[in-house]
Amino acid sequence: MKLYPKFIQFNCEEGDKVDLRQAKATLKYKPDIIVFELPKDSKELSAIFNHYSCENKPIKKIDLIIKNLKKAAKKYPYAISDVFVWENIKKMWGQGINTQIYNVDSPDKIRREFFLFQKPISAGYPAVRKD
16 A cells, blocks of 8 residues: 655735634644745744654744744734644644644745646655756
8 A cells, every 4th residue: 555645735825814724724634744935044943843852842942933923913914823823833742743844945936836746756756847
């Protein structure tokens, strides 16, 4: 039996309101990996969380991320949406679900057109065929 990864994507609508689809999906699917669209060198978010077991995660760093998101929400109200996602990640870690956090940033053209998930995995998961 071949196992294929399940890829679930929920984008936050960047507008004047909170969009809870990502936060709800986080608790519903309890993912192994969450990929945020942020620059790879973002000082607020890095793979540092992935180096710790659930009980040893640097929660103070998440609290700082949440604090900064709340500040950003004064100008960009949709930033509160990510606050709920981070709160749910903390809940999952508290339940022993070691969700890994990664950030990715790429040209819009690649994200929209060429980030392909193909079967079988050996054929290229994920496969970027152009650019």
